[in-house]
Amino acid sequence: MSRDALGFRRKFGVLGPSTNTIVQPDFDAMRPYGVTNHYSRIFTPNSAAVSNESSVAGTRLIGDNVMAAVDSVMTSQPDYLVMGMSAVTFFDGKKGADLFQKQVEDRSGVGISIGSHSCTAALQAYGGVKRIAFMSPYWPAINEQVRRYFTDMGYEVVRDHCMQARSWIGIAEITTAQCREVLRMIDGDDVDAIIQVGTNLSMVKLAAAAELWLGKPVIAINTATYWHALRHNGITQQMEGFGRLLEEF
Structure with missing residues (x-):
């Protein structure tokens, strides 16, 4: 089968809020040779003076906009998805995390690493x-x-x-x-x-x-999520500078 010239090991579709400026450089810094990251922005208005109420409402809005970002990034035919937004993956506990993961995987037809379950895998x-x-x-x-x-x-x-x-x-x-x-x-x-x-x-x-x-x-959740995506895709090489998770496990 033909493979992408740069992402010949894996092409990752990364989903992140449009206001997020940290995930993309973080994931790129941890990217091994032969793996490529393809960022798809989840439309997110930059809510000012965030409060309890507005932060919850804003997070749920991001969740509502996830599927459009999934549809967009899937046109690049990634092998796997990586969730670059964490709050929505914790909502409603384990049941909510499982449901969110299933909804994205059903929509995309590929697997996804989400922040909540990636942190649990890291702890384990x-x-x-x-x-x-x-x-x-x-x-x-x-x-x-x-x-x-x-x-x-x-x-x-x-x-x-x-x-x-x-x-x-x-x-x-x-x-x-x-x-x-x-x-x-x-x-x-x-x-x-x-x-x-x-x-x-x-x-x-x-x-x-x-x-x-x-x-x-x-x-750090970005380390845990990207580590989980790599390991789930059989990429086991270790990397220094990002803590024991990528260096040892």
């Missing part, structure tokens, strides 16, 4: 994790959905923190220093692993570094 790869803390750029109402999902998956959520970004684009403007302070805030001897959700939050490099000085798994 590390092993021995029972108690977690997580951080997000979201507002409390969305953090409740993330907490519900991880509880459904059998983890005890010890602590969480929402950074309450004031717009969707504003998430990408959160600094490494701010993220580092939150990591310190939610860490503790009662936490086995820390997870960062929110794909427009730049945490891939910080999470990798934090594993060294915290001595425990620190999982």
Whole structure:
């Protein structure tokens, strides 16, 4: 069978909000030779002064617009899809995550890695994790959905923190220093692993570094999702600079 000249190992269709400026460079940085990423933007108005109510409504709007982005990217005939937006994959717990994945796979006819289940797979790869803390750029109402999902998956959520970004684009403007302070805030001897959700939050490099000085798994959702897509497609090569997940598992 003929193969794409550049994506001869795999062509990934990446679905992300149109306001998201972090996922595309993050995934490209983790892209092995022979794998190509083809970004399809989910139309997302840049809601300003995001609140509990508007963040939930905005997230559901993104979810409603996913299928149009799926239809668009499928014209490039990708082998697999990678979800570059996390909040919608946590809504309604495990049941909601399973339903979202099934709807996209039924529509596209190919598999997809979604943020919620990819984080669970990452936790299982590390092993021995029972108690977690997580951080997000979201507002409390969305953090409740993330907490519900991880509880459904059998983890005890010890602590969480929402950074309450004031717009969707504003998430990408959160600094490494701010993220580092939150990591310190939610860490503790009662936490086995820390997870960062929110794909427009730049945490891939910080999470990798934090594993060294915290001595425990620190999982950035963009790393977990792209790792899951690679491994699910039989691409097992290891990569330095993105934490233990890509280096060891």
